[in-house]
Amino acid sequence: MKQSAIETIGYDRCTGCYGCLNTCPVHGAIEFKLTDEGFYKPFVTNECVHCGYCQEGCPVIKKVNNNQEEDLEVYSCWSKDENIVKISSSGGIFSELAKIYLEDNGIVFGAKWENGEIVHTSISDLKDLKGLQKSKYLQSKIDNSYIKVKEFLKEGKKILFVGTPCEIAALNTIIQHKNLTTVDVVCHGIPSYNIYKKYISEVLKSDYRKIEVNFRNKETGWENYSITYKENERIIQEHLHGQDIWFKGFLADIYLNSPCYNCEFRTIPRFADITLGDFWGVPQELKNINGTSVVTLNSKKGKELFEKIKDKIEYKKTEFEIARRGNPCIYNHKLSKEKREKFFKDFPKKDFITLHKKYFPYPSKASKIINFPRRVLGFIKRRILKIVKGV
Numbered sequence: 001m002k003q004s005a006i007e008t009i010g011y012d013r014c015t016g017c018y019g020c021l022n023t024c025p026v027h028g029a030i031e032f033k034l035t036d037e038g039f040y041k042p043f044v045t046n047e048c049v050h051c052g053y054c055q056e057g058c059p060v061i062k063k064v065n066n067n068q069e070e071d072l073e074v075y076s077c078w079s080k081d082e083n084i085v086k087i088s089s090s091g092g093i094f095s096e097l098a099k100i101y102l103e104d105n106g107i108v109f110g111a112k113w114e115n116g117e118i119v120h121t122s123i124s125d126l127k128d129l130k131g132l133q134k135s136k137y138l139q140s141k142i143d144n145s146y147i148k149v150k151e152f153l154k155e156g157k158k159i160l161f162v163g164t165p166c167e168i169a170a171l172n173t174i175i176q177h178k179n180l181t182t183v184d185v186v187c188h189g190i191p192s193y194n195i196y197k198k199y200i201s202e203v204l205k206s207d208y209r210k211i212e213v214n215f216r217n218k219e220t221g222w223e224n225y226s227i228t229y230k231e232n233e234r235i236i237q238e239h240l241h242g243q244d245i246w247f248k249g250f251l252a253d254i255y256l257n258s259p260c261y262n263c264e265f266r267t268i269p270r271f272a273d274i275t276l277g278d279f280w281g282v283p284q285e286l287k288n289i290n291g292t293s294v295v296t297l298n299s300k301k302g303k304e305l306f307e308k309i310k311d312k313i314e315y316k317k318t319e320f321e322i323a324r325r326g327n328p329c330i331y332n333h334k335l336s337k338e339k340r341e342k343f344f345k346d347f348p349k350k351d352f353i354t355l356h357k358k359y360f361p362y363p364s365k366a367s368k369i370i371n372f373p374r375r376v377l378g379f380i381k382r383r384i385l386k387i388v389k390g391v
């Protein structure tokens with residue numbers, strides 16, 4: 001009788017990558033459900049035969065990284081297509097990579113909205129690309145995506161799979177194939193669904209199932225992006241990201257998934273062939289104000305794919321340390337868990353606004369006074385933009 005992966009590592013170290021589910025040979029022996037903290041993690045059912053095979057898909061137990069490249073090629077870049085940059089989080093490099101596959105009969109895996117949560121899905125048609133574009137700052141439910149990757153590879157398809165570093169590490173433990181190219185995002189961590197849902201129901205007075213969030217609305221700028229909540233296609237709330245109190249708690253690392261605080265997968269050598277992020281703190285000479293991506297090419301496969309998009313993008317080579325300066329999450333960044341522990345003890349007993357005031361108060365009185373003129377100007381600018389656009 002062997003231990004399951006989750007019994008071996010425990011819920012605190014489990015990233016919720018779905019690797020165990022995708023390797024379990026017994027249908028129904030592992031179910032993914034929300035934990036009390038609000039992260040999708042595996043629960044072993046009575047169907048389990050204790051074969052221990054699920055350990056083979058757990059990247060915390062079994063790290064597989066054939067990618068030994070330590071000298072990453074680093075670029076600042078963005079798509080030449082302004083419309084793509086506009087609807088992407090950063091410089092739209094994901095879309096340019098995806099187009100190479102979709103125009104050549106290939107398959108792209110990424111994250112999309114479904115009933116108020118995020119799920120991983122595959123697309124084969126350019127018209128479906130829109131659903132995958134943009135960062136969704138919630139856990140994506142991978143479900144049996146890695147099994148589907150295997151099936152597509154058997155059919156001879158070429159695949160591009162995008163996910164967080166832990167998801168790519170899980171995929172690597174299960175499949176390595178010449179026709180599979182992986183992309184991970186520079187990842188700050190994923191916030192709890194339970195906190196997000198509490199915010200939607202108590203502050204927005206809505207049902208999360210009806211809500212879709214544009215976490216990277218660039219109408220106010222790439223660096224000064226807004227968060228827009230839509231219910232049935234109607235905007236019900238829009239704030240600059242620094243003024244959205246739920247987002248504030250996410251950025252302040254109060255309610256991330258436990259292993260994100262000391263992530264084992266945002267490391268070098270990277271697990272993915274290519275890594276995409278925002279080039280925060282980008283020097284002027286490498287910058288596009290509408291969105292600048294930082295791209296690291298981590299393997300031969302990654303470099304070959306990047307060659308194919310070079311005529312579609314503006315790119316400038318730079319150095320890893322320049323990219324890391326403004327974006328610590330790109331490499332081995334450790335976050336403090338101190339407030340998290342207290343927050344999750346308080347969470348079931350207190351309403352969202354009380355928790356916000358106690359753990360991530362914002363704005364403080366001083367910053368309210370200092371930022372008042374900037375907020376008024378921003379408000380006027382947004383109103384004028386809306387009138388000009390006729391919305």
Ligand SMILES: Cc1cc2nc3c(=O)[nH]c(=O)nc-3n(C[C@H](O)[C@H](O)[C@H](O)COP(=O)(O)OP(=O)(O)OC[C@H]3O[C@@H](n4cnc5c(N)ncnc54)[C@H](O)[C@@H]3O)c2cc1C
Pocket residue numbers: 087088089090091092093094095109110111112118132133134135136137138139140162163164185186187188189190276277278279280293294327329
């Ligand atoms: C949870 C999360 C945290 C991030 N943290 C940082 C950070 O701290 N610093 C930084 O520089 N960049 C971070 N990023 C990456 C950044 O936000 C952009 O996703 C990246 O720069 C790609 O932008 P793009 O313009 O090329 O394409 P976009 O069109 O914005 O592409 C986004 C890609 O990410 C995938 N994706 C979206 N949401 C998820 C999700 N929840 N799980 C898995 N995959 C998803 C989409 O399928 C798509 O492939 C984060 C992304 C996510 C999803």
